[in-house]
Amino acid sequence: DQQVKQNSPSLSVQEGRISILNCDYTNSMFDYFLWYKKYPAEGPTFLISISSIKDKNEDGRFTVFLNKSAKHLSLHIVPSQPGDSAVYFCAASAAGTGANNLFFGTGTRLTVIP
């Protein structure tokens, strides 16, 4: 039972354009959402997060949007750079319940074409 879903396994974008990665979740108890980036042969690294009390969080070229009513979040990367090519995982937690584990999506492989 996949509680966090990334329905696009891959995405290709031209350098300089916007990359939009999408994520849907089913558990209404989730109150904290994160994006991780993973390069081959490396562990995932934290990218950006958002609490359920917000609908937008921005960090440089990366912005995460949260739509709680639709149980949907997205990661925008503007402008996209070749170094952004990686697998991006969406994750969620029900931190308010005291549970500390993250539920991850299956990932979206982003390829930024120079």
Add this chain to the structure above:
Amino acid sequence: KAGVTQTPRYLIKTRGQQVTLSCSPISGHRSVSWYQQTPGQGLQFLFEYFSETQRNKGNFPGRFSGRQFSNSRSEMNVSTLELGDSALYLCASSLRVSQDTGELFFGEGSRLTVL
């Protein structure tokens, strides 16, 4: 500051055997979590330890177990290996039990192949 260190990086076992994986968290981090990554399922939570106590457990059979030592280092064990246990096992450490930032620091993983 050294990152999360996992050993071994690669290993091959046969069905029915057992395996022990080791994780050394970032210095000062007391929480260690383990995740299994497979192509079709993404990362799935195994368990989380804090101060030598298992705080949370995912939906995995009892063949999967773990422990944490007083120096925060952690081990996970899988007994009676099955082909489906072939995966990348990732360890992550964090500073706090409460993941209000949610920032986990992952190691590079231990890739287990079961033949």
